[in-house]
Amino acid sequence: MNTTIEKEIFDIIGDNHQMTSVETPLRSDAFDRSDAQKMEVIEHHFEIIMKELGLDLTDDSLQGTPHRVAKMFVQEIFSGLNPANKPKISVFDNSYQYDKMLVEANISFNSTCEHHFLPIVGKAHIGYVSSGKVIGLSKLNRIVDYYAKRPQVQERMIMQIFMELKTVLETDNVIVVMEATHLCVSSRGIKDESSYTSTLQYGGVFNQKEFRDDFYKMIHKE
Numbered sequence: 001m002n003t004t005i006e007k008e009i010f011d012i013i014g015d016n017h018q019m020t021s022v023e024t025p026l027r028s029d030a031f032d033r034s035d036a037q038k039m040e041v042i043e044h045h046f047e048i049i050m051k052e053l054g055l056d057l058t059d060d061s062l063q064g065t066p067h068r069v070a071k072m073f074v075q076e077i078f079s080g081l082n083p084a085n086k087p088k089i090s091v092f093d094n095s096y097q098y099d100k101m102l103v104e105a106n107i108s109f110n111s112t113c114e115h116h117f118l119p120i121v122g123k124a125h126i127g128y129v130s131s132g133k134v135i136g137l138s139k140l141n142r143i144v145d146y147y148a149k150r151p152q153v154q155e156r157m158i159m160q161i162f163m164e165l166k167t168v169l170e171t172d173n174v175i176v177v178m179e180a181t182h183l184c185v186s187s188r189g190i191k192d193e194s195s196y197t198s199t200l201q202y203g204g205v206f207n208q209k210e211f212r213d214d215f216y217k218m219i220h221k222e
Contacts, residue, residue: 022159024081024150031082035074042070077112080149087142089168091133101211103127104140105219113184114151122180122196124161125219129205131171140165154180154199162201172204175215 033041047066050057057063079085104126111120124144147160158178165174178199185195205211 022156022163024152024156024160026081031084039067039070039074042073043067046070076149077110078150080146081151085146085149087139087146089135089139089143091135091168091170094130094132094134098130098134101127101129101214101218102134103215103218104137105221107141107144109144109148109178109180111148111152111154111157111180112150113182114153116184116188117151118183118187120148120152120154120180120182122178124158125177125215126161126165127175127206127215127218128165128169128171129173129211130169131173133169133171135165135169143168154178154182154197158199158201162203166203173206174204175202175206175212176200177215177219 043066046069047057050062050065055062057066105123107124107126109122109124111122112118113120126140126144143164144161147157147164158176161178162174162176165176166172179196181196185197202212206215
């Protein structure tokens with residue numbers, strides 16, 4: 001049983017959107033159960049939550065909700081937890097010798113705050129300079145989507161995407177910007193509906209200001 005002090009600490013961590021590591025916290029037995037088994041357990045417990053809230057699950061509109069939520073959690077919005085769902089990423093030799101910056105801007109993503117399980121909605125912008133390898137453009141979107149589909153903290157999410165891109169492209173010449181609205185800020189707590197959160201991660205040639213400036217110009221074209 002958590003003490004009052006422990007619960008206060010939990011609230012502080014949540015309100016400050018703290019993370020504990022770059023890796024998503026997972027138990028060693030996280031994938032011992034099948035998706036179907038997980039959905040069955042989640043459905044049961046979500047039904048209990050709904051009943052505790054006083055909802056009438058005999059109503060036609062509500063009686064299927066525990067099943068729908070369980071399916072959504074496992075197969076959709078948290079599917080990025082399972083490494084089996086990691087997108088197959090193919091890279092190719094830069095045979096045409098393109099040696100300038102490539103930018104994929106305005107990649108939409110939907111994630112979930114791990115502190116309150118409320119949506120994080122935003123855009124990601126990715127740039128890289130090839131060191132010999134190139135990646136299909138749609139694969140950049142798929143990498144963002146994969147890491148977004150799990151309980152997240154924005155700082156962790158951008159670092160996971162950044163490190164994945166460095167690994168698959170075999171270069172440090174990568175830059176990622178993420179801009180997002182957090183419903184745990186806009187719909188609860190301070191209830192600020194106008195603010196958004198920006199994060200930035202870069203390496204290699206993007207340590208040079210002129211490269212970063214060129215990247216910013218490209219993503220902010222109107």
